[in-house]
Amino acid sequence: MSETLKEKTAKGLFWGLTNNGVQQLIGVVVGIVLARLLSKTDYGMMAMIAIFPLVAKEIQNSGFTAALTNLKNPTHRDYNSVFWFNIIVGTALYALLFFVSPLIAEFYHEPALTKLCRYAFLVIPLSALGTAQSAVLFKNLRVKQQAKAGMFAVLVSSVVGATMAWLDFKYWSLATQSIVYIGLNTLMLWHYSPWRPTFELDFEPVKRMFPFSCKLLVTNIAIHINNNVLNILLGKFFTKEIAGTYSQANTWASKSSYLVQGMVQQVAQPVLVGLSDERERQLTVLRKMMRFTAFVTFPLMLGLALVAREFIVLAITEKWIESAKLLQYLCISWASVPLSYLLSNVIISKGKSGVYMGCTVTLAALQIALMWVLYRYGIQTMVVGFVALTCLWVFVWHHFTQRLTGYSLVMFLKDTVPFAFIALCVMVATHYLTSSIENLWILLVVRIVMAAALYFVVLKLAHAKILEESFQFVRKRF
Numbered sequence: 331m332s333e334t335l336k337e338k339t340a341k342g343l344f345w346g347l348t349n350n351g352v353q354q355l356i357g358v359v360v361g362i363v364l365a366r367l368l369s370k371t372d373y374g375m376m377a378m379i380a381i382f383p384l385v386a387k388e389i390q391n392s393g394f395t396a397a398l399t400n401l402k403n404p405t406h407r408d409y410n411s412v413f414w415f416n417i418i419v420g421t422a423l424y425a426l427l428f429f430v431s432p433l434i435a436e437f438y439h440e441p442a443l444t445k446l447c448r449y450a451f452l453v454i455p456l457s458a459l460g461t462a463q464s465a466v467l468f469k470n471l472r473v474k475q476q477a478k479a480g481m482f483a484v485l486v487s488s489v490v491g492a493t494m495a496w497l498d499f500k501y502w503s504l505a506t507q508s509i510v511y512i513g514l515n516t517l518m519l520w521h522y523s524p525w526r527p528t529f530e531l532d533f534e535p536v537k538r539m540f541p542f543s544c545k546l547l548v549t550n551i552a553i554h555i556n557n558n559v560l561n562i563l564l565g566k567f568f569t570k571e572i573a574g575t576y577s578q579a580n581t582w583a584s585k586s587s588y589l590v591q592g593m594v595q596q597v598a599q600p601v602l603v604g605l606s607d608e609r610e611r612q613l614t615v616l617r618k619m620m621r622f623t624a625f626v627t628f629p630l631m632l633g634l635a636l637v638a639r640e641f642i643v644l645a646i647t648e649k650w651i652e653s654a655k656l657l658q659y660l661c662i663s664w665a666s667v668p669l670s671y672l673l674s675n676v677i678i679s680k681g682k683s684g685v686y687m688g689c690t691v692t693l694a695a696l697q698i699a700l701m702w703v704l705y706r707y708g709i710q711t712m713v714v715g716f717v718a719l720t721c722l723w724v725f726v727w728h729h730f731t732q733r734l735t736g737y738s739l740v741m742f743l744k745d746t747v748p749f750a751f752i753a754l755c756v757m758v759a760t761h762y763l764t765s766s767i768e769n770l771w772i773l774l775v776v777r778i779v780m781a782a783a784l785y786f787v788v789l790k791l792a793h794a795k796i797l798e799e800s801f802q803f804v805r806k807r808f
Contacts, residue, residue, distance in 0.1 A: 352481045357585050360488035364504070365578060365646035367495040374570030375446060375501040377561040377577035378438050382427060383453050383508075384554040388547055394536070396678060397543040398465040406525070411535035413462035413527045420458025427451045438565055450505040453512045460516035463523040472522070479518030487511035545683035552687075552694035557584075559697050560716060567705050576709060578646070579656035586634050587664035590627045591671050613735050616676060617745055618796075623668050624746040625796045628753035629785045631665035636757045636781060640774040659713045663720040669746060673727035680734045689730065693723050752792075756784045 365373075394412040398404045431447035467476050491507030499506070555562075560580070564573040634641070635658040642654040677686045700719060704712045731737050760781045767773040789797045 352477075352484075356481075356484050356488050360492050361581065361585070362645045363492045364495050365650060367492075368500065368503070370571040370574030370578075370649075372501040372504065372574070373577045374565065374572070374574035375440070375443065376450070376504045377573045378440070378565035378570070379434060379443060379447055379450060380561055381554060381558040382434065382447070383451050384558070385551050388550040388554065394539060394543050395461060395465045395468060396546050396683075397539040398462075399469045400542065400678070400681065401539075404465075404469065405535075406528075407530075407532060408535040408539075409462045409466060409525055410527050410530060411532055412465065412539075414531055415533060415536045416458040416461045417455075420455045424451055424454045427454070440570070446501065446505060449502070450508065452509050456509065456512045456516055460519045462527065463516075463519040463525065466523045466525045467519065475522035476519075479515050479522060482518055483511045483515035486514055542681065542683050545687040546678070549683070549687040549690040552690040555694045556690070556697050556720075559694075559701050560712060563701050563705055563712075564709065568709065572709060575650070575652050576656055576713070578650055579653040579660055582641075582653075582657055583631070583634070583660035583664045586630055586661070587627070587667050590623060590630065591668040609735065612676075612679075613737060616672070616735065616737060617741060619672055620669070620742070620745045621749075621796045623672055624749040625789075625794070627665055627668050628750045629756070629781070631661045632753045632757045633778070633781050635661035636761060637774055637777050640770045640777070644770055644774060655710070656713055659710075659717050663717040665750075666721045666724045670724050670727050673724070673731045676731045676735060676737075677727075682730075682734065685730050689723075689726055693719070693726075748792075748794075752788050753785060756781055756788065760784065 394415070398408060398412060401408065428448050428451070431444045431451075434447055435441050435443035464476070466472075487507050487510035490510045491503050494503035494506055560576055561573060564576055638657040638661070639651075639654040642650050642657065674686055674689070677689075696719060697716065700715050701712055704715045725739075728737070728739065728742050732739065732742075760777055764773060764777050764780065767776060786797075
């Protein structure tokens with residue numbers, strides 16, 4: 331049983347890495363193309379309204395994917411109830427947002443947002459069609475199928491978005507890219523999932539799951555507010571151009587972080603739920619996941635901070651140079667996000683959705699209050715405050731995880747701090763050793779190669795077990 335779970339987890343991480351690796355690679359290429367073709371205003375227009383479809387999709391989903399995953403043996407009736415609930419709520423939410431779009435445009439003093447909102451928000455009813463199918467694949471750890479669906483959708487949608495940007499469709503290309511991605515991903519989920527809905531409107535299972543899922547709903551809305559609070563306030567109190575500058579920096583930082591978080595996301599909750607009755611085994615698996623997450627996250631994010639200026643200038647041109655400094659700050663906070671995500675999944679696996687909700691809502695309230703106080707001091711001060719609070723909140727998540735699992739602060743620090751310290755030392759050393767190089771292309775390549783080599787050598791000399799385990803698994807796969 332232990333070997334089976336270990337193999338499932340390893341395969342899940344592998345396909346999660348493959349999926350997110352391919353998606354992020356495509357995202358990098360297309361992101362570079364779009365950033366060269368589009369303006370700060372185009373990105374600012376989309377950044378200002380990004381929060382609305384995200385919140386609407388969470389309301390429509392209402393946390394039922396996690397709720398279905400937490401059920402030991404969900405039935406057809408459970409999935410069917412969630413499917414029809416999502417269809418009805420998703421359609422109603424789109425209709426509501428369609429009519430309030432002029433109010434959103436008025437809030438930002440930007441009349442063009444009315445039509446853009448009504449178009450961009452089409453992702454809501456499209457995603458409603460795939461929630462139950464996604465839950466089936468997620469519950470059964472069919473990560474390979476989810477990976478194939480995501481990779482196909484991101485490839486086609488990226489080509490569509492880039493083509494429209496080249497044809498000078500401006501911000502409409504970004505909106506269309508999102509719509510195509512959601513539509514194709516939903517279609518592929520239907521292709522891979524064996525489950526099909528039946529025409530039976532029975533909402534009793536939804537009512538039964540709602541006490542748990544409603545807390546996740548509030549939590550996920552708070553998460554989106556956390557991630558987009560700066561977009562909301564920058565678009566309101568500053569200009570579309572400043573909102574676009576921040577959006578570009580946040581896009582590159584989040585892409586890198588999601589490479590790790592998305593990989594862990596494919597397996598964390600299902601595996602932890604499966605071990606919820608075995609405290610010691612769950613703690614052992616959690617610590618191994620945490621070490622792997624730290625092993626990958628810190629060099630990735632601190633490495634991006636190291637080459638931020640060179641990457642921005644060479645990839646998306648000098649017009650985005652103001653994003654480089656913000657990107658360096660944001661890399662620090664996004665390095666903590668996968669750790670927080672893993673700790674919060676432990677809380678969910680224990681059925682403590684109330685704790686999960688309380689932590690996230692409190693963070694959202696503090697973020698909003700802090701940003702409201704700091705906005706008069708400028709965007710850089712706001713970003714620094716945002717980063718500091720996000721990083722410190724990891725320890726709040728850990729506090730509640732410790733109470734539920736016995737995962738002590740000493741254990742947590744042993745699992746994460748060595749990788750963070752080694753990565754930081756490597757990046758600092760690389761920075762000073764390469765500071766005399768003037769050619770940006772040479773500087774970028776040398777810094778990447780040198781940092782990667784130094785990180786590997788130090789871990790090898792330190793006999794890091796997670797490094798050897800990772801290589802062993804890769805060798806088995808190939």
